[in-house]
Amino acid sequence: MSHSDLESVAARMVAKGKGILAADESNSTCTKRFDKLGIASTEENRRAYRELLFTTADVAQWISGVILYDETIRQKTRDGVAFADYLTKAGVLPGIKVDTGAKPMALYPNETITEGLDGLRERLIEYYKLGARFAKWRAVIDIGTGVPTRGAIEANAHALARYAALCQEQNIVPIVEPEVLMDGAHTLERCEEVTDAALAEVFAQLQRHRIHLEGMILKPNMVISGKKCATQATPEQVAAATVRCLKRHVPSAVPGIAFLSGGQTPLEAALHLSLMNRSGSLPWQLSFSYGRALQDAALSAWAGKPGNVAPAQKQFQKWARLNGLARSGSFQAGMEQQAA
Secondary structure, X not given: OOHHHHHHHXXXXXXOOOEEEXXXXXXXXXXHHHHHOOOOOOHHHHHHHHHHHHOOOOHHHOEEEEEEOXXXXXXXXXXXXXXXXXXXXXXXXXXXXXXXXXXXXXXXXXXXXXXXXXXXXXXXHHHHHOOOOEEEXXXXXXXXXOEOOHHHHHHHHHHHHHHHHHHHHOOOEEEEEEEEOXXXXXXXXXXXXXXXXXXXXXXXXXXXXXXXXXXXXXXXXXXXXXXXXXXOOOHHHHHHHHHHHHHHHOOOOOOEEEXXXXXXXXXHHHHHHHHHOOOOOOOXXXXXXXXXXXXXXXXXXXXXXXXXXXXXXXXXXXHHHHHHHHOOOOOOOOHHHHOO
């Protein structure tokens, strides 16, 4: 295992002006999104949609890496080039989602534990051969009455650390993703409290499992009001609370933090990131690893029709560019209307 390899890949993942496209929706999640637009969720339609994203012109200016799903890393462009090879040649790092999803946690009602550690070493070896240079594992922490519990936070942090160790052993950079969900009615303050607890435990476990911090990326939630909360925090409050929380818990050895969008609108996600990047000097790169916030407009424009590829790519390019601007704090609300 080479620490310098891990460090150089991690640095590329959070290169200035760039972020990561999360295109690792499971087939069931992809089907839900396709269903809303009346698109049949066939393997060919999923392949065609991913190809549309990956072959968008100039996208390597703003996208440093793409998280793929198991089906996608085995697929090819219409011209027969494996997606991982196509991306690598374009200067974009291929990555892979390796967890098998959040399942109900035994004896912990309303809480989940992410599965996928069994056989992970062997899968990582195969994914490396297929071209993946980083991986992703998502832990899900819900906020509600009586949750999260200490037990669920510890179990999920422990699994994240075990996953990260297996990745680094195979020369693959782990994206460590503890997601505190924004689905509830909780306040910004409650989200900050839970995010504090989650990050504290995650980094305690990462240290215990000997993770080389310079060779990993953190993918956290932003500290944000629950969707059903009567009082929604302002963008400035979200940015300030998130930076405060990260400064408390994320060692400066970590090269970068790539936020998840977690159900925010594309505009909210870009604006929050931009405001954070205006908040003075920080020890790590503040980047993005967005799924819906980068894809929603493109997916709607495409709607499964081959004739709509060009307008869909235009939408994807637009949101990649706007989030690239957010990386330096130069995105402002209203720019999304001016952008072609």
